[in-house]
Amino acid sequence: IFIIFVIILVSYSKEKLDFVSISLLGMILCIVIVSLSTPTTFEKFMNYIEFKALIVILSMQIITQILQESNVLEYVAIRMFRLSRGNQRLFLYIICLTGAILAAVISDVVVALILVPIIIRICNFLKIKAGTYLLALTIVINIGSIFTPFSSGENIIIAQHFQLDTIYFVTYYWLMQVRHGLLSMQLLVFLLYIFPLL
Numbered sequence: 001i002f003i004i005f006v007i008i009l010v011s012y013s014k015e016k017l018d019f020v021s022i023s024l025l026g027m028i029l030c031i032v033i034v035s036l037s038t039p040t041t042f043e044k045f046m047n048y049i050e051f052k053a054l055i056v057i058l059s060m061q062i063i064t065q066i067l068q069e070s071n072v073l074e075y076v077a078i079r080m081f082r083l084s085r086g087n088q089r090l091f092l093y094i095i096c097l098t099g100a101i102l103a104a105v106i107s108d109v110v111v112a113l114i115l116v117p118i119i120i121r122i123c124n125f126l127k128i129k130a131g132t133y134l135l136a137l138t139i140v141i142n143i144g145s146i147f148t149p150f151s152s153g154e155n156i157i158i159a160q161h162f163q164l165d166t167i168y169f170v171t172y173y174w175l176m177q178v179r180h181g182l183l184s185m186q187l188l189v190f191l192l193y194i195f196p197l198l
Contacts, residue, residue, distance in 0.1 A: 001030050052160045056150060067106065076102070077118040088128060095119065095133055096140045103144030104151050111141055139187065 004026045011022040034040060080098055084091035095115075102111045116134060123130035145151045149159030149169050158164065 001033060004029055050157055050160055056156050056160065061107070063106065067110075074114065074118060077115055077122070081122050086126075088126075092133060092136055096136050099137045100140040100144035100147075103141040104147035106151070108141050108145035108152050111144075112137070 008019075008023050008026045011017045012019050031045065035045075076098060080094045081091060084094055099111060099115060102115075115137060119133050119137065120130045123133060146155070147169065148166055149155050149164055150166075155169075159169070
């Protein structure tokens with residue numbers, strides 16, 4: 001089973017291979033191996049699948065796909081630039097705040113995939129280095145993705161398995177959020193000192 005898992009991971013990194021087909025084939029092989037090695041019924045297999053989590057993940061993916069096609073996040077990025085009025089440091093702070101909020105509401109990967117190209121285009125237009133902005137965006141997206149139980153696939157699975165709601169995340173995860181936030185901000189300040197915006 002571990003070898004099948006490694007093959008699936010390798011196929012994910014190869015563009016020419018069909019990752020979905022290989023994953024489905026690997027799943028079927030794992031089911032066959034487990035059913036032959038241990039007396040497990042079909043009902044037990046079905047109980048292992050977190051259907052509620054899958055439905056929530058599918059719903060969030062549909063919502064984020066609609067947001068992508070409606071260019072909402074592109075509009076948000078352009079508004080961020082206009083709010084900064086050409087001030088690079090203010091632009092960085094607005095990127096950080098917006099990235100963290102969006103990552104808490106929708107998928108963190110989608111936020112990165114949409115905002116990163118826009119930030120690169122804006123930085124190229126202003127003839128400034130995009131590395132600092134992208135690094136800051138990466139840090140705040142990771143912070144924002146732990147705020148809510150629906151901001152990432154991992155959070156959705158954990159929340160569904162342990163029956164956790166948004167209030168639980170806000171109540172008991174705030175210490176971890178503060179710790180991650182402080183460490184990330186210290187790292188960001190250090191990197192801004194080494195790689196200045198100008």
